[in-house]
Amino acid sequence: MDSVSQIALGAALSVGVMGRRTAVWKAALWGGIAGTLPDLDAIINHGDPILNMVRHRAESHSLLYLTLLSPFLGWGLARLQGNMTLWKRWTLAFWLALFTHPLLDVMTVYGTRLLLPLTDYPYGVGSIFIIDPLYTVPLLIGLGAALVLKSVRGLRWNWVGLALSTLYLVWGIAAQAYVTKLAQASLKESGIQAERLLVNPTAFNSVLWRMVAMTPDAYYEGFRSLLDEKKQITWRQYPRCDALARFATSNAGVAAIAKFSHGFYSLGQQDGRLTVTDLRMGQEPYYFFRFDVSNENVARAVGQRPDIATALPWLWTRLTGHDVPLPAADHAGRSIQDVQLERCGYSIKNRGDEIDSGAGKTR
Structure with a gap:
């Protein structure tokens, strides 16, 4: 997905995990950074446009590698802020922001190697376009409410945004299955x-x-x-x-x-x-x-x-x-x-x- 969607998803998840244990803006900031972190592989130039294409969404999108990275990021941030009692919470926030990045990417058609090093197969469901406002806008509205209201009510709006965006992904899968059935029947009819x-x-x-x-x-x-x-x-x-x-x-x-x-x-x-x-x-x-x-x-x-x-x-x-x-x-x-x-x-x-x-x- 596009960077705005990934930042919004990472920030919303981090705000949801941290709740009122830290400032909402801090949770949103670090969650947004984690949400876009895997896409930094795009700045690597392999010296060939085809290699740049097929090696994007590879190791940096591996569910295993991102899971292993999360505790280090959580510990490091807790240490930086001088509050080690929250390191497990920050670890969970980072893990969700990182882990959901390739899971969201895999819903597009591009191809994501999320199971490295077990397999380098590029998975792609193709049920959502890489930029879709109907997915991103609910996240932004919920996150915005959490940042502005700075209350339990704002945090609830954040969860509503996450729920609506997730339901939209489910809708995309259902719509894709419906159109696929129509296409298969049409191909058969056309010979x-x-x-x-x-x-x-x-x-x-x-x-x-x-x-x-x-x-x-x-x-x-x-x-x-x-x-x-x-x-x-x-x-x-x-x-x-x-x-x-x-x-x-x-x-x-x-x-x-x-x-x-x-x-x-x-x-x-x-x-x-x-x-x-x-x-x-x-x-x-x-x-x-x-x-x-x-x-x-x-x-x-x-x-x-x-x-x-x-x-x-x-x-x-x-x-x-x-x-x-x-x-x-x-x-x-x-x-x-x-x-x-x-x-x-x-x-x-x-x-x-x-x-x-x-x-x-x-x-």
Whole structure:
């Protein structure tokens, strides 16, 4: 999750644990610091953008390592403040702030290695977007009340904020399960035999969901809003560019993205150079994590971000249940499929198909 959410969660938990045993602002300050501490690994430069990506949320997000660190932080702060009677309380406050950081991160799709050193598997539920105001605002309101009121009533508001934010996480899991069931039924109806399916929310909300289905030679992207009236899901097909796989058989960058993305990746070419894209974060044709891997030694980030002035209005319109076209054509006005096919080195006339699961036909 974003830093604001992690700071707010750590601060709220610390205030809840410490109660009136210390000043509320002190509990909030140290809890907020602990809440963002694991993300300091982001400042480490491994000399390669792919390594920077896949090594984020690693050792610093290990539940075991963070648990071992907590008593030292609790003892150190109690010693610093000259009140050793509170070291166990501070240890618990630090542990909760640190321990919940990777647990919250794992709810996003990115990938968190929270079970190191037992396994380096990057876990990611994908039931909440990395920035979601509906999760963060209750925490901030409850924490703000605790800081302003400085009373038992304020502490109760803090617990209410924690409860509401937790319930929102539960809602996200339930909504994801519901949309996943709809997507699986739609794929079956459309005759798409998917090897794997990804379902995660679009930016800043848990109402509009993006789905990616992988097949041996293509991937399909679809969107489903909980406010949609029609049951059909429109799947847009894009080539995986497997013809380029022979150029990537021994490419370390491609292998790293393939593993980290759990197979949700595609190959391409840009100006004659091999690229690899993590399909989990972004939407066609804009992806945050696309890399030029032509140089075997050092990759180069070539990801794109959408135009906010266009993307946000589309997001709101689609979220409210209106099936509008994607805000994604290149500067020459070509379709997304044409641009992707060109990246694969195919002719534009060999276009990708658009499948409407309710129409029972390919168009």
